[in-house]
Amino acid sequence: MPASQRRLWLIGGTSESVQLAEAIASVDLPYLVTVTTAAAKSLYPQTPNLQIQVGRLNGKQIEQLCQQQPITAILDASHPYAVEISRIAIATAQRFQIPYLRFERPRVEGDGGDEGGFSNIRVTTTENSETRPYKSVRAGFEQTLSSTAKPNSLNPPLQRNNQPGVITLDSFETLVAGDYLNQQRVLLTVGYKVLSLFQDWQARSTLFARILPGVTSLEAVIAAGFSRDRIIALRPPVPFELEMALWRHWDISLVVTKASGVAGGETTKRQVAAQLGIPLLVIDRPVVTYPQQTSDVAVALEFCQRYL
Structure with missing residues (x-):
């Protein structure tokens, strides 16, 4: 040619x-x-x-x-x-x-260590995953998982992660099938396409969503049961100070995000989570x-x- x-x-x-x-x-x-x-x-x-x-x-x-x-x-x-x-x-x-x-x-990697009452953990759904007890600094997030926990239990087996306060899950399905969101004030920074998965959690937790500004995303978040006072439309990257102010304003106790790298604001969220002592749930990239x-x-x- x-x-x-x-x-x-x-x-x-x-x-x-x-x-x-x-x-x-x-x-x-x-x-x-x-x-x-x-x-x-x-x-x-x-x-x-x-x-x-x-x-x-x-x-x-x-x-x-x-x-x-x-x-x-x-x-x-x-x-x-x-x-x-x-x-x-x-x-x-x-x-x-x-x-x-x-x-x-x-990918964004943590700096290791264990501080502030958090453990370093990774959640998967494999049978041979190593399990370790952990305890969050948030009362509603405190629990201990024994080494006999089953993959299909409310919170699947855990593996070591490499940043304090960060929990990595293998999928959104693992998240909504578990008990991680129960009675939490949750900020979802996961995009509009998966928000419908969280509809059943609206009655058991207080959910907030950050979406891209646009008609399609706004229609999707409203259809997923989010009231207008629990929606914010922002285009990333979101500055550290604004990210922290938003979490504080809504009194957030748990944040869910994707492993979207620096360009997706993941580094900033990790930094704010560490600063405020708020658990960060990271949904891993699809394989x-x-x-x-x-x-x-x-x-x-x-x-x-x-x-x-």
Whole structure:
């Protein structure tokens, strides 16, 4: 295929994808960026070599895109929790033998230790998980789990984590099936798509939701049973001082977030949780088997140049 017809597909929608788009533009490579909202389009560089397509893509549309452009390499910089687009892109890449590289947002790791009355724990649903007693500084969160606890009990087995006060769960299903939210004042910073899972907890806890400003997210949070005085619409990153003020204003006793990395505000939430002595429940990233991945922009750029 002539070099003039080759085009890279950059799966966008994250701050990392904007950074990658700028790097690709700097070396004059032809590429297509796909985003799901019109608002995201304005974040990318304006260059003759860049095409931007707005809208969600299903499997058939992705196949058509790869054939019509035509796409000779895929750089996936989608959100860590946007697993559907990644899985479809991987399957399409394998079917048409297109090189694929996942650009994975770095994880946030704790600094270890044990202070402030918290234990370092990780919750999974595996039979062989190690269990350890723990006690929270919050009265409503105090409990001890014995080594004989069953994975399907209210609170599944625990494994050591690496930051005081942070509890990592493997899924939202584990969270809502357990007893973690009971009688708590909970701030949910998890996106609007999963808020319906918390409807049954509205009567047993006081739930607050922070969402992105937008009609779709606002409609979803109201449909999930949140009253207007328990909703705040903010676009991240949220500054440390504002994050702390919000938790204090609502007298939050437990915060739920995703393992979304620095760009998703995870570091700030960990810092505020440690400062205020509030437990932080982190929902781990979904498991996706990527053919190859990197968190290095230079490596990603070399990949793009190799196939264009």
